[in-house]
Amino acid sequence: MMNYFPDEVLEHVFDFLESHRDRNAVSLVCQSWYRVERFSREKVFIGNCYAISPERVIARFPRVRSLTLKGKPHFADFNLVPSDWGGFVLPWIEAMARSGVNLEELRLKRMVVSDESLELLARSFPNLRSLVLVSCEGFTTDGLAAIASNCRFLTELDLQENEVEDRRGQWLSCFPDSCTSLVSLNFACLKGEVNLAALERLVARNHNLRSLRLNHAVPLDALQKILMQAPQLVDLGTGSYVHDPDSDTYNKLKSAVQKCTSIRSLSGFLDVAPRCLPAIYPICLNLTSLNLSYASLIHNSELIKLIHHCSQLQRLWILDCIGDKGLGVVASTCKELQELRVFPSDIHGVGSAAVTEEGLVAISAGCPKLNSILYFCQQMTNAALITVAKNCPNFIRFRLCTLNPTIPDPVTMQPLDEGFGAIVQSCKGLKRLSLSGLLTDQVFLYIGMYAEQLEMLSVAFAGDSDKGMLYVLNGCKKLKKLEIRDSPFGNVALLADVGKYETMRSLWMSSCEVTLGACKTLAKKMPRLNVEVINENDLIDASSDDRQKVEKMYLYRTLVGPREDAPEFVWTL
Amino acid sequence: MEQDFVGMATEVSSYSNEAELELGLGLSLGGGLVKAKGSPWGEYGKIMTAKDFPSGFCGTKRAADYGGGGPPDVGYSAPPGVSQVVGWPPLRTYRMNSLANQAKVLNDEEEKRVGGNDECNGALKENMDNGSNKNDTTVKDNGQLGFVKVNIDGMPIGRKVDLNAHACYKTLARTLEEMFCRPSTTINSNCSGGQEKGKGTQPSKLLDGSSEFVLTYEDKEGDWMLVGDVPWGMFLSTVKRLRIMKTSEANGLAPSFRERNDRHKNKPI
Numbered sequence: 001m002m003n004y005f006p007d008e009v010l011e012h013v014f015d016f017l018e019s020h021r022d023r024n025a026v027s028l029v030c031q032s033w034y035r036v037e038r039f040s041r042e043k044v045f046i047g048n049c050y051a052i053s054p055e056r057v058i059a060r061f062p063r064v065r066s067l068t069l070k071g072k073p074h075f076a077d078f079n080l081v082p083s084d085w086g087g088f089v090l091p092w093i094e095a096m097a098r099s100g101v102n103l104e105e106l107r108l109k110r111m112v113v114s115d116e117s118l119e120l121l122a123r124s125f126p127n128l129r130s131l132v133l134v135s136c137e138g139f140t141t142d143g144l145a146a147i148a149s150n151c152r153f154l155t156e157l158d159l160q161e162n163e164v165e166d167r168r169g170q171w172l173s174c175f176p177d178s179c180t181s182l183v184s185l186n187f188a189c190l191k192g193e194v195n196l197a198a199l200e201r202l203v204a205r206n207h208n209l210r211s212l213r214l215n216h217a218v219p220l221d222a223l224q225k226i227l228m229q230a231p232q233l234v235d236l237g238t239g240s241y242v243h244d245p246d247s248d249t250y251n252k253l254k255s256a257v258q259k260c261t262s263i264r265s266l267s268g269f270l271d272v273a274p275r276c277l278p279a280i281y282p283i284c285l286n287l288t289s290l291n292l293s294y295a296s297l298i299h300n301s302e303l304i305k306l307i308h309h310c311s312q313l314q315r316l317w318i319l320d321c322i323g324d325k326g327l328g329v330v331a332s333t334c335k336e337l338q339e340l341r342v343f344p345s346d347i348h349g350v351g352s353a354a355v356t357e358e359g360l361v362a363i364s365a366g367c368p369k370l371n372s373i374l375y376f377c378q379q380m381t382n383a384a385l386i387t388v389a390k391n392c393p394n395f396i397r398f399r400l401c402t403l404n405p406t407i408p409d410p411v412t413m414q415p416l417d418e419g420f421g422a423i424v425q426s427c428k429g430l431k432r433l434s435l436s437g438l439l440t441d442q443v444f445l446y447i448g449m450y451a452e453q454l455e456m457l458s459v460a461f462a463g464d465s466d467k468g469m470l471y472v473l474n475g476c477k478k479l480k481k482l483e484i485r486d487s488p489f490g491n492v493a494l495l496a497d498v499g500k501y502e503t504m505r506s507l508w509m510s511s512c513e514v515t516l517g518a519c520k521t522l523a524k525k526m527p528r529l530n531v532e533v534i535n536e537n538d539l540i541d542a543s544s545d546d547r548q549k550v551e552k553m554y555l556y557r558t559l560v561g562p563r564e565d566a567p568e569f570v571w572t573l
Numbered sequence: 574m575e576q577d578f579v580g581m582a583t584e585v586s587s588y589s590n591e592a593e594l595e596l597g598l599g600l601s602l603g604g605g606l607v608k609a610k611g612s613p614w615g616e617y618g619k620i621m622t623a624k625d626f627p628s629g630f631c632g633t634k635r636a637a638d639y640g641g642g643g644p645p646d647v648g649y650s651a652p653p654g655v656s657q658v659v660g661w662p663p664l665r666t667y668r669m670n671s672l673a674n675q676a677k678v679l680n681d682e683e684e685k686r687v688g689g690n691d692e693c694n695g696a697l698k699e700n701m702d703n704g705s706n707k708n709d710t711t712v713k714d715n716g717q718l719g720f721v722k723v724n725i726d727g728m729p730i731g732r733k734v735d736l737n738a739h740a741c742y743k744t745l746a747r748t749l750e751e752m753f754c755r756p757s758t759t760i761n762s763n764c765s766g767g768q769e770k771g772k773g774t775q776p777s778k779l780l781d782g783s784s785e786f787v788l789t790y791e792d793k794e795g796d797w798m799l800v801g802d803v804p805w806g807m808f809l810s811t812v813k814r815l816r817i818m819k820t821s822e823a824n825g826l827a828p829s830f831r832e833r834n835d836r837h838k839n840k841p842i
Contacts, residue, residue, distance in 0.1 A: 078660035082730045083722060135665060161667040189667060270671075271678075294668075296675045344662055345672065376662060405661055434663075460661070485660070536730040569729040 010036040020045040042066060047505050049087060049111065050530065053560045054095035065104045066130075067092070071111035073508050073554055074458075075483055077135060080510055080552070082534065084567045090117045091565075097124035105130040105156075112136070118143030122150035129181075130156035137163040141171040141192065148174035155208075156184040166192030173198040182206040186213035188237045188268065196222045204229040213237025216270040221249045227256035235289075236260070238268035245275040254279045267291035267317075272298045277306055284309035288336075293317040293343045304329050314338045314369075319345040320354035320376060327359035331366025339372040344403060357384030364391035372397040380437055381409045385419025389426035398423055399434035405461040405486075408438035415439050421446035424454075434458040444468035448475025459484040469493035473500050483508040491518035498525050506556035517546030519553055523573035530562055531555045531573045539569060666720050666733070673737035723815035725753050725786070726822070736809060742801050746788065753817065790815045 014037055017023050027037040043066040044057060058064065071087025089111045096103055103125040113136045121128065128151045141164065147157065148171055172187075172194045179202070187194070194217060203209060203226050211234060214223065218239030227233070243250050263283045272295055287310050292298065296319055298306075303318075304326050310316075313334040320342050322330075330337070340363060342355055357380045364370060364387065371394045380402055400420075408415055416437040424430060424447050431453055435443065439462035447454065448471035455478055463469065469489040472482065473496065481504065490513030501507060501522075516533065523531040534552040562572035664672075720733040732752055739745040788800040792811040800808070800815070 075660065077665045078663045079666060079720075079733055080660045083733070084731070135667070161665055163667065294671050294675075296672060297678070343664070343668070346676070401662055403662055405658070458663075460663075534730075537728065539729060567729075 007032075007036050011040045014040055039063060043105075044068070046070070048556050048558075049089075049092070050560075050563050051505070051556060051558045054092040055099075056560070058095060058099045058101060062099075062101075064096075065102055066107075067096075067103065067105070068107040068109075069111060070109045073483065073506060074110075074481070075485065075508055075510070076110055080485065081554075082536070082567075082569065083137075085534070085570060086563065086565055086567070087111045088117075088565060089113050090120070093117050093121050093124070101125075102127055104128060105132075107132040107134075108136055109134040110136065112138040113143070114138050115140055115143035115146070119146040122146040126151075127153060129153055130158075132156065132158040132160070133162050134160040135162065140165040141167045141169055141190065144187075145169055145171035145174040148172065148179075149176070152176075152178065153181055154179065155181050157182075158184055158186045158211075159189050160186065162189050164190055166190060168192055170195050170198070172202065175202050177205070180205050181208065183208050184211040184235075185209065186211065186237065188213040188215050188239075188270075190215045190217075193217045200225050200229065207232070209233065211235035211265075213267060214239035216240045219243075220253060220276075224249060224253040224256050227253070227260055231256075231259040232262055233260055234262050235265040236263050236268070237291075238266075238270075240271040241269045241276055242271045242273040243276060245273065245278075250276065250279065258282045261286070263287070265289035265291075267294075269295035269298060274299060274302065277302050281306070281309050286312065288312055289315040291315075291317040293319055293341065295319070296321070296345050300326065307333055310334060312336055315340075317341040317343070319343050321345045322355070324355055324359040324362065327355060328362045328366075331362040334367060336369060337363070337367040338369050339397075340367075340370065341374040342376055343374075344376040354378070357381045360384060361387050361391075364388040368392075369394070371395055374399040374401075374434075376401045376403065378403055379407055379410050380416060380419065381411050382414060382416060382419035382422075383409075383411070385416065386422040389419075389422035393426045393428070395423065395427040395430055397432040398427065398430060399432070399458070400436055401434065402436045405436050406438050415442070417442040417446065421450075424450040429453055432456045435462055436460060440464050441468040441471070444471040448472050451476055453478055455479060456481040457483070459487055461486045463487045463489060466490055466493035466496075470496055473497055479503075480505045482506075484510070484512060486511040488513055490514055494518050495522060498522055501526065501529055501555060502557050504557070506554065508552075508554050510552040512549075512553075514550055514553055515546060516544055516548050516550055519550055520546065520573050522555070527561075528557055528559065529555050530558045532566070533571045533573060534569060535571075536569070539571075541571075669735065670720060670737065673735060677737050721812060721814050723749060723752070723817065725817035726819045728753070734815065736812070741805050742808075745800075749788065749815075749817065785820050786817050787820050788815065789818050 010033065014023065014026060017026060020043065023037055023041055027034045038060050040063065041061045042063055044061050044064045045068045046052060046057065047070050049069045049071050057067075069089065069092060071089075072081055072085060075081060076085070076087075087110060089108055097120060103121075104127050106121065106128070107130075111133075113133060118139055121131075123146075128147075131147060131151075131154070139162075144157075144159075144164075147154070175182075175198075182202070183206075185202075192215075194215070196218065199214075199218065200222065203212065209230055210232065212226070212230065213235070214226075214237055216239050218226075220239075220241055220243040223238055223241075227236075243253075257279050260283055264286055266280070266283070266287055266289070269292060277298070284306065290310060290313055292303065300321055300323065303322055307322075307326070307329050311333055314336050316330065316334065316337060316339070318326075318330075318341070322342070327342070330340075342359070345354065355375075355377050357377065360373075360375055360377070360380075361384050363373075368391075370392050373395065374397075377400070380400060409419070416435075417440055420433075420435060420439070420443045424433070430451055433447070433451065433454060433456070435458065441464045444463060444467075447457070451457075454476045457472060457476070457479065459482075466489055468487070469484070470493050472479070473493070483506075485508075489509065494509070494514050495518055519531050519533055523529065532554045533550045534554065536551055566572055720735050722731045723734050724731040734745070734748060734752065736745070739748065789797050790800050790808070790812045791797055791814050793813060797816070797818075803811075
């Protein structure tokens, strides 16, 4: 029946498909759907920049206006991937510039972005509206200056947790006076000074600004002036929040904040002076998102007083110095909570136990809507996990990180297999799971058996034998990303079902028992996989012993064969 | 060779009253100690072995170690060594740097009150003294440094070291030595009683006993300098990355280094 509809109708129907997965599915139905879909797709998502080439993406989707790219493997976030591994955005920008793509949005995660790339981006795409960089590196504030100067219709510049070299070149002042289109500006991760006067003028003339996240170099008196100009803000990241609470500036801040009745999301507080938090109490009632995970200088008692005001919170990111008691307060106050992240505050020394399993249990009991958790803690018990599983069957993301990666249940001295088993059995919609603590093959048996919707699994220092990994590969039908470190999984597990890897985006194994020979075998059998071996000490070459264990292996499906930009310590077999 | 370095260090050091900063010789990796006069680096030529880690951490790598049944016979308290496992706890570099910066702020205030820790006392003091001479921007640079890349000649892969975790050259040197004497700091490698499991030729070369390496850094102007000649605080404000260079190459570095340092002597801070 659909064949009798003209293309425009099909296109109109496809317009309603938001997710790229739906569009991918639709494009597989038949040739004409494939054709209509590809000419109408404007938002393209590439989960692994080496799975395909920019030229082929552009050829298939000539009307692409928004591109999302992810580069390095997830474990790169934790220094497990050598720098210079790859993930360069420049070839993508060059290809799009050459082809005359009308790029409006670019979203990058874990990619290497040079100033040259940013300059080319700014020059080549006059309609660029949105640039979002998450966990990227390789650029300086000079690159940002190029973006500010040239992108006349920029609405969004969002820099999240990037490593940016500060050149002190007044990049913020490069926004011309004619720039009035900004909706979102986030430069919280920048280390250097910004021209405060330029910032205030920028905010004053951009009346559509909804989201503003400042860096630590913006002091409280500047914040106060900015808020006076932008009471319409919905999302605010304060800079340094230090001032004398008895001063005139602070009083002005209080009245400025009171006018900001639209603020729903708050973050920052990178430096905090005591007794200054009450200024924000008036807006706490409206907050749905609060990120205090960089505010380690807030005193615990002030923090808890603050939480008491935040009854509408849906998302909370916090440091573990809130303690179990503080989490109890969260549990009794924040009944709408959906996502909680508790980060460690003391990683260099031996800290006192800040949060334990008790805090997690309290949250699970008090917050019925909880579906996403990242929890760093000193210890965890099976009993607690079982309780949490019972209280919260709706978890979509469950990430637990014990600071000692192989700590058992301190009460029973047993591994945490049963606890995690309960989680996967109860949470039928679980898509992402990170394990820690003492774990045997048993936990993987449970995961393979119950985690039917699981897409991403992170494993560290866990398991006893190949059986563990096999349970997962055989059982988790929807698995997309598997990353394993320091676990005794080897060749038998790796080679048991080679076809599985084409159904996944990628597999990472480091400090496991996999040998070079097995990687070679796998690469030979599966030409549409790139099997990369990264050895820190010895470069792999023709004379290498096949029985040698590889230190790091990263394999991913790809349509374009081995990449040409691999450094010498990465060998694609 | 030894003579050259001693000579060079004393000649270019503009802070002769700070004896502990005279870097007589570079990083002595592999246990062979090469001392220069008054060098504080003499003591650190130690390679950590498995027994330097509290057994509670090493001994519990897998359930198989105790047969998957009864409780193990070692304690499980979080050992101080936990934070030295690469990539654990799994936190983004950006976050680690921020935490380190804020911890440093608290620490520095503590140190001011308590009088500094034994190891870094002299260095910390001059760090703070220098801090008061700098303008705000440079102090902020100090605070925001965090991880810098470090490469060693002969190994293609670089690592990253957290400068915020150190208050003086001594501890930095020790950390670097650990990092490059045990290539991958994981349970696998360090718990095998010191056996390297044939992980490569690098460790055995270092264990020859000669100090063939020197620690250098690239500063903000792109010049390569010998580590240790300037006060720690100044080093922090100017270092971009580190390189553990073969001594033979560093010799070539010396003349230009000397010139540059002469220029630096005349530059206002």
